[in-house]
Amino acid sequence: MLPKVLALVSIGRHPQSGRERRAEQDGRAVEMGLCLQERQLMHLSVAHAGNADSSVLRQYAGMGLSKLSVLAQQANEDVLSPLIDYVEAQQASMVLMGVRSEMGQSSGMLPYLLAERLGWPLLPRVAEIQSIEEGVAQVLLALPRGQRRLVSVALPFVATLDNAAKAPRQTAFGPGQRADIEVINTTSIADEVAAQWQFTPAKPRPKRMKVVKAKTxxxxxxxxxxxxxxxxxxxxxxxxxxxxxxxxxxxxxxxxxxx
Amino acid sequence: MSQYDALFEPLNINKLTIRNRIVSTAHAEVYATDGGMTTDRYVKYYEEKAKGGCGLCICGGSSVVSIDSPQSWWSSVNLSTDRIIPHFQNLADAVHKHGGKIMIQITHMGRRSRWDGENWPNLMSPSGIREPVHRATCKTIEVEEIWRVIGDFVQAARRAKEGGLDGVELSAVHQHMIDQFWSPRVNKRTDEWGGTFEGRMKFGMEVLKAVREEVGPDFVVGMRITGDEFHPDGLNHEDMKQIAQYYDATGMVDYFGVVGSGCDTHNTLANVIPNMSYPPEPFLHLAAGIKEVVNVPVIHAQNIKDPNQAKRILEAGYVDFVGMTRAHIADPHFIAKIKMDQVDQIRQCVGANYCIDRQYQGLDVLCVQNTATSREYMGLPHIIEKTTGPIRNVVVVGGGPGGLEAARVAAERGHKVTLIEKAPELGGQISLAAKAPQRDQIAGISRWLIMEVERLGVEVRLDTAADADLIQSLNPEVCVLCTGGRPFLEQNPEWGAEEGLVVSTWDILNGSVEPGKNVLIYDTICEFSGMSAADYLASKGSLVELVTDDIKPGVGIGGTTFPTYYRSLYEKEVIMTSDMLLEKVYREDDKLVAVLENEYTGQQEERVVDQVVVENGTRPNEELYYALKANSVNKGQIDNEALFDIKPQPQLLADKLDGMLLWRLGDCVSQRNIHAAMYDALRLCKDL
Amino acid sequence: MIFDWLIPSLIATLLVLAAIGALRRVNFWRAGQAEKVDMWAGLLAMPKRYLHDLHHVVERDKYMSRTHVATGGGFVLAMVLVILVHLFDIQSRILAWMLLAALGMMFCGALFVFKRRLNPPSRLSKGPWMRLPKSLLTFAITFFVLTLPAAGILPESLSLSNIGLTLVSLVLALLVLLSLGEMLFGMTWGGPMKHAFAGALHLAFHRRPERFGGGRSTGLKPANLGGESHGVAKPEDFKWNQLLGFDACVQCGRCEAMCPAFAAGQPLNPKKLIQDMVVGLAGGTDEKYAGSPYPNVPVGKASGSPQEIITEGLVSADTLWSCTTCRACVEECPMMIEHVDAIVDMRRFLTLEKGDTPNKGAEVLENIIATDNPNGYAPGSRTHWAADQNLAVMKDVKKAEVLFWVSDGAFDMRSQRILRAFVKLLKAANVNVAILGDEERDSGDVARRLGDDATFQSLAKRNLATLAQYKFSTLVTTDPHAFHCLKNEYADFDQAGALKDVEVLHHTTFLNRLIEQGMLQVDRFKGGKVTYHDPCYLGRYNGEYDSPRALLSSLGIEVAEMERSGYRSRCCGGGGGAPITDIPGERRIADMRMEDVAATGAELVAVGCQQCTAMLEGVVEPRPQVRDIAEIMAEHLVEQLVEHTVEGAA
Amino acid sequence: MTEHEDILRRDPRAEWIARNRLHPLHQAMTQVSAVVRGPSGLIRKNPHQVGFIGPNGIKRIDRLAGNGQTATGAKRRSSAAQEVTLPLHQVVEPNAYIIVVPDMAGGRLTAQDKDILGLAHELAKQRKALNADENLAVVAVCFGESKEAQFDEAGVDRLIHLLSAEYEGFAPEKRLQALLQIESIYQPKHWLFPDSVHGGTDLALRLAVKLDERPAAQAWQVSIDTTTCRAASGSQDIQRETPRILMILEECGQAIDETRHEVLPLALEVESSVEVRLEDKGLIAVDPNAVPLAEAEFILSAGNGIHNWQQFHDCAALLGATEGASRVAVDDGYMPRMRQVGASGTWVTARVYVAVGISGAIQHMQGIGQCDKIVAINTDAGCDMVKRADLAVIADSEEVLAVLCRLAQQHTGKTLEQTETTSEVSHVA
Structure with a gap:
């Protein structure tokens, strides 16, 4: 039996239209999972924590997933515990997801919390998994300025995907429509801390100009x-x-x- | 869409939609005549910009609202009479027809003017302090006059509105009346029109309120302000933020135009229209600072010339509109070329400041490199149409600006053009001029011409000295000689040019003579070459004394350019000596001794130096002309009547040329300048 | 004759075999998907369709037209008479003479067929088709001889020895077997004569009966969304009458000769594609195919069957993506086969099921989904181009006489010049016009041609919902692709009747009306020679060839026509998403089209499509200039000027 | 400078000679004193007192011989820029800490790091205003080898420098362990990290998870009470209470520029007990020209001083540099427009920018304003690029590049062909 890779996907936001779409990096996570599956290194499953009715889920599914699991959650709920339960239930040995979500808090905490709670190492900003042999993966990390670093790590682990990873494949309408969206009901834990926070639309922040501090x-x-x-x-x-x-x-x- | 989308995002000023983010900001055109009426020339000048795609034109820099703010010195627009209204209607229609918007800057210039002409008025300012740049004394304005001027603003705004213009810009910049009241440097009043912040603001506020009341809420009223006067006793950036915020809070100002630097000294004046020595957008931070504190759009100009640069500024959100005024003088089709995906064909402003330096002398604004600008009304084209007549064999000799322009225009007409140049590269004297410190940008003129000539398929022969045989072998129907000149060192034999006691500025700039340690430059011309050679030598570590028989070194250079030379020369401790003639140079041991004579006393003195550089202009290279003249159909003569009238040379009207047509232009006739050579080239060749 | 029974039995046997073959063939077709066809009406209409409607397509090749009338007509008549005379042995001199005449006619025709086959053009398939003229001649001669006695020209029995008679009889029987085998057995078992059988039925059961009688039917049929599969994966996924249509192909190669992708060396040959479909519907390989291959693709490697995925062995996906959907093949096909429908059907499978749209396809589709435009621009920037045009927006005015459908040229700086020129003309003619502004969306053309009918349908429905909110009597657009969608393809989704009483026009048609009504005045054109390039989606798709030419002529331009113009115009290479899928060939289609232009000596090529403009301008200079007709018109517009009188001005 | 500089020195005899125009030494004395420094320190000139009478009886000036006006102006004004010593900010016996963990990309504080140090001091000031007893020190934690020479001017009161090789490269586990140790010893009031791809985000999140804190991510407005964070791919702002761990975006603080700081070392003994599960195998070669110009770390840029273009391309390939160009080189058609550096092209951020044959038009200089180190190869020692450069060689570019190519080949042991084939990185998964 092949070890399992779990790709976690979220709802993205198109930068121009603001409309929902596949999130850039999460799509890459699915792509990487599919490639690992095609290379017969791992078996992929994909999950989303949130609203099962989003049409974006069909877009992810259209990449060639027969099933996509949704841990039913309202917005503003803490998805961590249900996810941990799910990962454990799946007996996954690799979890892939984007660095930051394109909607909501975008704090980037989730993969780290997952890794910590699972007791797994975390690889940030992965560009490519070169090989997995005897449970050890050779992973290329994306560094700034287009540079790459090779890291080796034993399964299981959590990894976040950089934009340098292979772009997600095209989504196909038919399979996307037909895919089984499996809704898993989970206990909901409200995120009470974030409920205190104020969300407002952001204005652009121009880059700083030269600061002239001279007195005279x-x-x-x-x-x-x-x-x-x-x-x-x-x-x-x-x-x-x-x-x-x-x-x-x-x-x-x-x-x-x-x- | 393209990488330049940021330029093309429309934005509203008040209710007025501006189609893109590019503005031709207010500048004095010096084209209004007949007591400050906008003319056909004026209309066509702005129409060309609108046709080329410019979003908003703010015309009439320093257009006056009162009869005691003289306009005649700079032929600016006079809004003190209803006579202007139909003129405005023509202007507005011409611009609107092409989707552009047009506003006018209105002002009372207060002390920043000249009184000695036209109506000989007493000039006025808040506290009667003299303005140094215009050497203008003035009286202290009285309260009755203040209210009268406010009324004049109102009437002027009404006339602009009735004339169909899209808005007015109140000038509170460049030390006009409004900012004369603002600035503690010149407002020393203790009455309600000065003293406190509110007091200093009062005049501008009353003008704004009265104008707004007259024109209603929807007509655009903008304000042009400085971002920092850079005077110790003037308004600094924080002051200006406070002022901008104060006016913005009224909700009556629709936009702010921000200019870095004050300009009532020669040195600060040069900042206002930064020439080629300045970094790109040097004062953007001041405009961005104002934008941070106001709620309406902010426009900023000053050394923004390139589409990528504009895009970067707009994308970053520092300001809402970029002013690209000189960029449009150099190429009114700037926007159209971006849209046509011809960015490399944009004739980019190089910051030679020929335009503004002429303006400060009361001369009409012209572009050093685009001689069609403001001559649209005469029929000089920016886009040169292909000929429908015969395709001719044209040979141009000389690859300086005149020759390049002649080749370009002839090639645009669709002719077969050969360009012959003696040197291994094109550019002529421009290449020399570009060697000087902070003058490298001038090479942009020839670089554009070279790229165009290449694009148009002109056959260029470098390293080729043309003689009559070569020309005849090419069998041209039209031969244009632009062979330039050579330094004129032999005028005074006592200088010892023959013996090599003196060298030319060309020798220095092109590196053929090593800089001496202690150098005397004698400059009779007082334009760029002498100053450039001095700056060049000083930057190489030479001790330099720049001597002229004229009033001062660089006296022929305009008001926004000589200050940057002076900054550089004084910094490098170049000594500038005027009123001295170079009488003689002789050798003493390993040194040279230059004998100078004071023009007014005849007193002589000597300098012991190891290099004497003379700038005495050029003599034409006319040998080839005389060798070809006899065999040409026109005997080398140009019909001046046709030339000045922008008409085809008479020989071209015939069906067939009976032999070679020979023209010469540029310095191979007599020493003039880049514009002169290129103007002749364009007007001669556009009808080929 | 000694074996009197021989010939009739041969005829009878072959007729029976043919009948069996026909049933077998019909079964192949029936493997396709159900499609409602009015069988009887079709059958009744068939003779007229054949004799009249088809005629002017065939008539384009006069030689073959006449040849076919003689051969085909002669054969059909002869065959009926043969059955009467030789099978049922009706003794009638008149019939015999009629038969002789028919055979004579057929013989003459067959001679021309023979002649054509002596040195056939490359577009014609060889193989069995090479023996067809011989079979025809044999048939004509043999039955001529056999009929001579019945006509009374030869005695019933000749004075030959028995052996001689036997020999002659055997030889004649053999010839009958050979020729009638070709004609009857071959007709239903897959010989060249199959075209007569399938062709006749194809005409009767054609999927677009509107095309007969001068009608035009070019809109794609909607895909059914939501099923187990989308589009055509296997031959049996085609409608049954599409399969029938493939069988009708005569392999004349007129499609091949017209196909721009084939000429550009891209791996597409419409004739081969149809033949591959035939292989697919019957099962087998393409070994026997004897025509030109797909450029640079060897023949003989392809195999398929009704239940096998077409793109896995029969036809490569690149072949399908090479098509520009220009309809040149369809326009040219004498059998009225619908190549483009088939190609898009197969693309639907690749896109909707496989998610395998090549090159920029995926990105473009994703952009269209997320932003309603192919390049992913902010939807709110759609009207930026018009900031200086003072155009009424429907949201504000709610109604206007004319709605100007701007299309995605709104985002492209080159196309914006066309839009501005058109607006200038509209203003000059004082047309009461409005635009949808940011409410407009991509028409869905590209998505649909790329096979994404889900996105197309979504856009169509949303656009129609927007249109339904406003009142206008005319919709005009400068984009022939949007024009086609709105005019011909939106109706399938227009439940609310948003476009019911609306006249949808291309801008050249509209402008021509303005000129005719004297609403626009233009100067004479002063430049050099001008040619006109017919955009496929304007010309072949919508039959508008005249208005653009009328407009040019209003400028005083005498169009220097290209050899391929009008319905035979060569595509610019920009349709069907071809620039997006970008299948490599040996050369670019646009370059070839520019050569067509250059061959006329024109300095300017007038166009009526922003896509064509973009493609043709993409050809490296030096080349003739490219302008939309609206641009040329606007440049020559006579404008009324208002000069404000300036008192005291010199 | 001596301690006597305030006392005015007089030479009465010289003054007498200067007054007496008939004194034989008068000329010589006054020539020297034509320019003196006045009592206020400004230059004082006597324009009448220059030159001397030459052999022909004509006044003569010979500046080299020391009788011109500048004779005493030994130092030119341009070079007279004074070294200003900034006041030292001292924190004696601190009792509270704000810890900044800078990225130190390339071994130096980045602009973002410096801004964050400034922000740390701003927070310290705010805390101090509330609680005067708090004696806060801003501590920087620096991992691995450092080239930074100006921690003091950047606002580092205390420095924890963990030099051990185990912190080099990619060592988040080791680094985290150290941070946890710091946490337990110093209990910092705030942890500030750059929110950056250089590792700041990663380390911050690791720490936050371990400490069970909800950090402020993409924070851009920070006071001790409230923090504003960017969220939802830049489309939203979150306002929240300021947490203990903050990840700060670029340009969200004012770098220190008016004080010097002590940079006193804080020792830290780290027990190396952590299990290392992520094994760093080092950096992988990438195709330098596939890196966007604006992001490239190392640029070899060509101007009109290049005549052998093949050599230039070869040299860039051998050095592994991304290619750039001046406007002139592009206008002349030698390089594509996308390679143009400067105001009208791309603004670059390279750590090292090598300008070959580029004299430095002002527009070009603007485009390289954010580069760390500039190397100039030029024949003109007076050009602006040489003035701006950290290292300049005055020589013909072709000769220098030839040697550089050879050195690069010797260094890597690879020829050009080998360089080109190994620089591809392909996507496998």
């Missing part, structure tokens, strides 16, 4: 119009070309941009 008018004027200068840089003029190039090369090594 002349200095403010200069600060505004000055050209960027570094000052105090090393200048090699009379050395040989070899020495000059070596200096640059050493600099690059020191800054660790050459490895």
């Amino acid at each position: 008018a002349a200095d403010r004027f200069k600060a505004a119009t000055a050209k960027p200068v570094g000052g105090g840089g090393k200048v090699l003029k009379n050395e040989t070309v070899e020495e000059k190039a070596q200096a640059i090369f050493d600099f690059l090594l020191e800054e660790k941009v050459i490895r």
Whole structure:
């Protein structure tokens, strides 16, 4: 029997229209699960905690899922406990999901809470699972600036998916409509802490401009119009070309941009 | 849609929908005549921008509301009479027809003017303090006059509205009457019109209230303000935020235009229209600061010239509209070209400030590189149509701005064009000019021309010195000579150019002569090359003295450009000496001695230096012209009547040319400037 | 004759065999899905459909038209008479003479068929089709000879030896077997003559009977949503009369010759596709196919059966995605086969069931679902282009004479120029017009052509619900694709009658009316030579060939027609989602179309479609300029100017 | 500077000579004193007192010989920028802590880190205002090797520097363990993390889970009472009470710029008992040109000083640098528009930006304003790029690049072809 991978999906939000859609990273979690299944490394199941009636669930299902389980929850309910129960009941050995939800609090806590409660390690921002051999996975993490890091970890684990992971496959209408949306009734625990919080529509936050703190008018004027200068840089003029190039090369090594 | 969507998102000002985020902000055009009436030229100038897609044009920088705020010096628009209304109607129709919106800036300039002309008025300001840039003394304004001027604002706004314009912009910037009252630097009053914050605000507030009452709630009334005067005794950024907030709270202002810097000194004036030495959008932070505290849209101009730059500013949300005024002077089809996916074909403003520097001399605003701008009414085209006549073989000699423009225009007409250049690269004197510190942007002029010439399939032959044989072998129907000039060092034999005692600024800038340690530059021209050479040498570590026989070094350079040279030269301790003639240069040991003579006393003095650089203008390279002249059908002559009238040269009207048509233009005729050469090239070649 | 019984028995046997074959064939078709057809009406209408309606499609190839009348007509007549004369042995000189005449006619026709087959064009299939003229000639000659006695030209018994007679009789019998075998047995068992049998029934039971009698039926049929499967996965998923239609193919290759994808070297050949469908419905492989293959796809590897998934062995998905849905094949088909319906049916399976729309397809569909436009722009930015146009919006005005359907060109800077030009013309003619503004949605054209009928239907229903709120008598659009959807495809979902009494027009039609009514004045065009490119969705889909030309002629332009224009216009390559699925070929369709343009020497190609404009402008320069007719009109509009009098102005 | 600088020094004899124009030494003395520093410290000039009478009886100025006006202006104004020593902010015997765990991406404090240190001090100030007894120190926790030289100016009162190699690279478990230890020893009032992809978010969430706290994620407005967080992919704000653990977005505090701080080390003994389940196998090579220019860490950028374009591309490939270009190089058609750096192109954020043959048009300089380190290769020692550079070599670019290519090959032991084939990262799952 293949070990199980569980992809947890949430309802996303289209950045332009604000409409519901597959969440970018959660879709990638399903995609990764499907790939693992196709490679016969794991068996995929997919679950959502929330409203079973959302048409977005059909979009996830349309990726080729015969069944999608919904842990029925209202908005503002704490989904953690039902999820833990579900993961344990499923005997999953890998849980995949997005880094942050596109709706609601977007705190990114859920995967960490899950991992902690399950006692599993957590891998953040996974780009790719290269292999799983004898229960040990070789995982590529996405780092800033397009960089990648290879990490090896033994199953079971929780992983969050970076946008660098393979994009979710197309959703197909027919299978999506026909998929079995299995509703699992769960006990609901209201999130009383968050109920205290105030939610308001956000205004865009422009990036900070240069801050001119100069006191005098002349200095403010200069600060505004000055050209960027570094000052105090090393200048090699009379050395040989070899020495000059070596200096640059050493600099690059020191800054660790050459490895 | 495209990567530039942020530019094309419409936005309302009051109830007026502006189709995109690009504004041509108020500037003095110097095109109004007949006592400040907008003319055909004026209308066509703005119509071209609207046709090119500009969202909002705010015309008539410093258009006056009162008869004692003179307009004649800068031929600005006069709103003090109902005579202006039908003129406005023509203007509004022309712009509206193309989906653009047009407003006008209205103001009383107070002390910032000249009194010595037209009606010879007494100028007025809150406390009668002299304005240094215009050298204008004035009286202290009396309360009766204050109320009269407020009434004038009201009437002016009414005329703008009746004329069908979309709004008015109250100028409270550039030290006009309103901000003269605001600024503690010039408002020393102790009555209700000064003293406290509210007192200083009162005049502007009364103007605003009265104007708003006249025009009703829906007509756009905006306000242009500074973001920081940069004067120790002036208004700083925090003051301006407070002022903006104060006016914004009335709900009567529909937008704020924000300008960085005051401008009542030569040095601050240069900030207002930042030339090529400035970083991009140097004062955006001031406008963004104002935007943080007001609820209405904010417009900001100042060194925003590039679509990507504009996009970045708008996407970041620093301001709501970007002013791209000089960008539109350089290319009124700026927006259209973005929309046509021809971003690389936009003729980008390089910040040469030829436009504004002419304006400050009371001359009509022209673009150094786009000679069609504001000459639309004469029939000079921005978009050059293909000829429907015969396709001609055109040979252009010389790849400077004149030659490049001639080649470009001829190629746009659909002719077969060959461009011959002696040097290994195109650009002519522009390439030299671009070598100086902070002047590199000027190469944008030739870079655009080169890209266009390439796009249009002109055959370019570099490293080729043209002679009569070569020209004849190419068998051109039209030959345009733009062979430029060469430094004129032999005027005074005593300078010793023959013996190599003096070198030219060209030698310095193109690097063919190493900078000396202690250098004297003698500059009789007092425009860019001498200053640039001085700046170049000083930046290489030379000790430089810049000597001229004129009134001051760089006296020929306009008001927004000489200050940035001065900043740079003083910083590098270049000594500037005026009124001295270079009489003689002689060698003494390993040194050179330059003998200078005071023009007014005849007193002589010497400088011991190791390099003498002379800038004495150029002499035309006319050898090729004389070699070709005799064999040309027109004997090299250009029909000035047709030329000045923007009509085709008479030979072109015939069905067939009976031989080679020969024209020469640019410095190979006599030394003028980039604009002159390119203007001739355009008006000659547009009818080819 | 010594074996008097021989010939009649041969004829009888073959007729019986043919009947068995026919039943077998009918069973193949019956494996398809049910579709309501008025059988009797169809059968009764069939002769007229054949003799009249089909005629002018066939007539486009005059040589073949006449040949076919002689051969086919001769054969049908002869066959009836053969049965009377030789099977039922009705002794009538008149009948015999009639038979001779029919055979003579058939012989003449067959001679031309023979001649055509001597050096056949590449579009014609070879293989069994090469022997058909021989069979025809044999049939004609053999029965001519056999009928001579009955006509009294030859005596009943010739003075030949018994052996001679026997030999002659045997030879004749053999020839009868061969030729009649081809004609009867082959007709129902899959020989070239199958086309006569299936073709006749296809005409009778055609899925779009409106097409006969000059009608036009181009809208796709709605997919049933919600079942166990969507679209056509296996041959048996086609409607039964679609299967019948495939069998009607004569492999003349006129579709192939017209197909832009085939010409571009993309893996599509409509004729091969139909033949593959035949393989699928009957089971087997394509080994016997003797026509041009799909470019760069070897023949003989494909196999299928009614119950096998088509794209798993019979036809590659790339073949289906290569189609631009330009309908050139359908327009050209003398058997009125509906290639595009079949292709979209199969695409529906790939998209709705497999989620396998190639390249940008998935992204585009997802965008359409989430934002109602293919590129995922904010729905609220749909009207940005019109910020300076002062257009009335339906939400505000509730009614207008004309509703301008802007379409997704609203998001594209190039297309916006067309929109602005059209608005300028509308304003100049003082048309009472309004737009839907941000309430408009993508028409669903692309989604539908990409097989996503679920999204198409959702958009259609929502658009119709919006339209139903407002009053207008005319709907006009500059986008032929939206035009087609609104005019021909929305009706299936228009329960509320939102478009019931609305005239849906393309802008060229509308503008032409304005010109005719004198509402617009235009200057003479001063440029060089102009040609006109017929957009598929305007021309072939909607039959509008004249208005664009009339408009150009109102500008004084004499259109330098391309060789392929009007109903034979070559597609720009932009339809059917082809630029989205982007199946590689040897060249680009748009490049070929631009060559067509260049061949006329035109400096300007006028278009009436933003998609065509985009495709043709995508061809690298130097090339002729591309302008929508609205743009050309707007540039030459005579505008009334109001000059404000300026007192004292010089 | 000496302690006597305030006392005015006089030379009465010199003053007498200066007054007496007939004194034989008068000329020589006054030449030197044509420029003096006045009592207020400003330059004082006597414009009449320059030059001397030359051999022809004509007044002569020879600035090099020291009789021009600048003779005494030994230092040019431009270089006279004064080093200002900022006042030292001291926290003696702190009794409360705010802990900042900076990303230290590339071994230095990022702008976000600095803003958060500033925010930490702002919170400290607010707390102090409520409770004067609280003597708060802002502590930075720094893992692994650091190149940061200015913790003091960034506002670090105390520094916990965990240098051990086990914290290097990807070591969230080890780092978390250390943080937990800090928690138990110092009981900080707040934990501040950058909400960032550099690891700040990850570590914060790990800590929050362990401490059973509900952290403020994507916080952008923070006071000691209330915190505003971005939520729902930026479409909503949440206002909530300020928790103990905060993950702070970029540009949400004002970096310290008016004080210096002590950077006193706080020792931390960490028992290494934690079980390491995530094993770091190191960084994997990626195709540098697949990295978006705006994000690239290391850019080799070309201007019109490049003549051998193939060599430039080869060099970028060998060094593993993303390619950039100046506007001129793009306009001239040597590089695609998408590679253009500057005001009219892309603003880049590289840690190291190598400008080859780019003199530094002001628009270009704007585009590289956020780069950490600039290296210039140029023939013009006076150009702006050289002035801005941390390391500049004045040489022909072709020669330098040739050596760089060779050094890179020696370093990696790979040829160009090998570099190109190994730089692909494919998606498997």
